[in-house]
Amino acid sequence: MPFENMSPDARLAVAAAQAGAAVVRGMYGTTQAKYGKGGGDFATAADLEAERTIVDLIRTARPDDAVTGEESGRSGGDGTDRMWLVDPLCGTLNYAADTTLVAVNVALRVGSAVTAAASADPFAGEVFWTDGEGARVRRDGHDRDLVPSPASNLVDVHLDPPFPNAPGFRAAGLLGDAAFMERFRPRVVCTSLAVAWVAAGRRAAYVTDGHLNDSVHFTSGIALCRAAGCVVTGIRGQPLHTGPGGLVAAADHGTHAALLSIIGNQGKRGG
Template structure:
């Protein structure tokens, strides 16, 4: 029986999550990628497990992995985007705030996605129409909510010279602090939490198009009914880039106004 793309994404994310759990707390070799950025043996082994699942079910699809890069036919219409361990630095210092992300871009759209939390044993997933969280084999529909007033802000600024946004200015803004409570978990698991109602919003700068870290979370949030734009309110993946994803229009509008106020002058 042919497995659906959505169930394949879930199975692949679960395979990666199993490796991440098993390797947690063990001695891990580190592989330097750039200044301040590295992969561990767990990243590489988790990606291998994910790719094994995908290749067995969809041998003709292309794949872009965080660690192994792009493989498959040039110009392939189906591309899996794989981030085997989002939050590597957290994991390396034995902090369990990490995610395993798998998403499928078919043509120009990301159609299905899964984001697994290896330590809560949850998988947030979408078939492109609805979004769910799977626990113990049971699925529950995701329902965004701004009630927590918690906003995750990515402090890993991608371009220090970008004049459009400074995360530090935003979270120090009195207007922000009067309405929201900043959080920094340093993993895109927090993007899935917006879809699940565990965060009111998430904010980051950077070019997120076909980004293996963000593709799954963005697809989850869109299917759950969140509000998504670029950092200045423009359509996603245009203009200044970046992301403001919020549980509702009111929260989104408030954050855009604060981002404008906190922009460098």
């Protein structure tokens, strides 16, 4: 689907992600207040300003829709089945440490289906997008299809809590697993931008624990991977958002099967 022919909702998701990315990029490297959220987590002024910018844009274009923002929670749209999920700065710890590995995520769920999603990289000038069917990356006004590939053998592993399936599964355990190291090479980016990279062929897979239904962090990346043709399941190979939860997003069936085997053996050893 060419950019100019995408659905109005997908166009709005892209515009909103790009607007948030512009805020994140513009505030990078400045001294910012931190707002604690408990458990060592915090938001920066850039998180808050990017979310305000994104939500205002969505509210103007779709006043009857509901919006859930990471920082502001749910607002509007009582009784609607249209929910926008907004993660204004995924990788806040990276950003606060002057590291540019971050993403801005915007997705629209209509009923049970994600019909539009965008994940913007503020510093590479890229926005990965899907209209629920095809998946593409837009850069410098040009779009390319996202084509998954296992060729890199790089698997990104998310290490931040919570870990609801421990001790039977610990994402950190993959990093030192002999079978994992024999086949793959680990990467720990600590931003959901890496999920989009699976769809783009820059990662062979992505693995995380957790219950991710309606996650502002992961919904966009999951939608991109599905639209690009990746293999996407929970950590035990079950349908996503069922059973133990978690996410294994892999470029192909071979990579997916290998990771499930390694994860299954970890469970037998008790983590």
